[in-house]
Amino acid sequence: MQTARQAARQRRRRRRLTTGAAVAVTAAGLLVCLVTAMRPGSHDPDGATGSGPALGANAAAPAVSGGQATPSASPSSPESSPAGSSPGPSPTTAGPATPAAPGPSAKAATPKSGPGAAPSAGRIRPGTTYPGVATAYAAGDGNGACLFGPSDDLMIAAMNTADYESSKACGAYVRVRAASGASITVRITNECPLPCAPGQLDLSEQAFAKLADPKVGRIPITWSLLSPAVSDPISLRYKTGSSRYWCAIQVIGHRNPVARLEVRTATGWRSLPRTGYNHFLSADGTGCGGVLRVTDIHGEELTIEGIALSPDVVQRTRFQFAPH
Structure with missing residues (x-):
């Protein structure tokens, strides 16, 4: 028969075996839970489904150093930004430019409109009305300082020296209006030297007569640049x-x-x-x-x-x- 001491020893051995089995079962359960939690598509604690894609065969895995995963730096990640700076969007590298579709070919005449888009002829600007006075002179055959030559059209004028600006006004068409409301279009073919003042136009006698009696000799006017219809090329x-x-x-x-x-x-x-x-x-x-x-x-x-x-x-x- 077993002594009391031997029976006690056997009971202690059975308890150790039972405890070890329980520990093994618990560890196995924990391992199963961890594997389940790490599977793609597993749920987070709030019940949301994980959206990150699993690494494919060609995907780069995180670098491992010293047994710990080291996240790779990204231009937009806070870890890779300079100290004290806020992360911004990652720069985009431009690819090869796509050739533009062919447009219309250049024309001989290329208009450019808009303030500041065009070179200026000088003091006289389009869309501007200038005050001044009109006087009259005997235009003769119509030739003048602009050297255009004689002309049968004597609806012409001489521009004051300041606005003539070393011949920049030559050939300009100008609409002249008198205080009475009468108006006439003249072409600048000559220069009116001092004492002609800025704003003054010396009209041919024929043109002045369209605005006032030539005996008056001098009248207040306003004038502005025109771009009239013409039938001939330059x-x-x-x-x-x-x-x-x-x-x-x-x-x-x-x-x-x-x-x-x-x-x-x-x-x-x-x-x-x-x-x-x-x-x-x-x-x-x-x-x-x-x-x-x-x-x-x-x-x-x-x-x-x-x-x-x-x-x-x-x-x-x-x-x-x-x-x-």
Whole structure:
């Protein structure tokens, strides 16, 4: 028979076995719970379904260092931002530019509108009304300081020196209004020197008679720039004495005042200076007899080819500036 001591020893051995089995069962249960919680699509404590995608075969896994996962730095993550700065959107790297669809080809006349978009002819601005006085002079055959030559149309005027501005006003069409309400359109073909004051127009006697009795001699007026209907294209003329070594070029019959004349060179366009006698001068012959580009005060450009280097010959083109 077992002694009391042996029975007690057996009971203690059975208790240890039972306790070990219970611990093993508990550990297994915890392991199952952890595996279940880590499966894709498992629920969080609030009941929301996990939305992060599982790592695929080609996905980069977090780097492991010292047995711990080290998150990779992202440009937008707070950990990778400089101290004290707030994270912003990650920069986008631009890919190859997509070629633009072909647009319309450039035209010979390219209008440019809007304040500041166009070169200015000088003091006279479109859309502005100027106060002044009108006087009268004997216009003769219609020629004047602008050197356009004789004309049968004597609805012309001489611009005061300040607004004439070294021939920049030449060829401009101006609407003149008297206090009586009468009005007339004239073309600037001449200069009125001092004592003509800024704003003053010296009208041909024929034009002055449309506004008031010529015996009055002087009347208050307002005037503004026009862009009238014209039937003829512009013309160009090389001054007498022009050659491939020196030339002066004149623009005639333009609807709007001319702001610039350029000649084409081997390196691009070259703008010619304007003289007081209403010609654009190439003192060294650059561009003489070549392709020309004429620009009005609205920024419209006319590129003109085929003008022969023939002095004192008026050569018609196929172009005219657009009305404004």
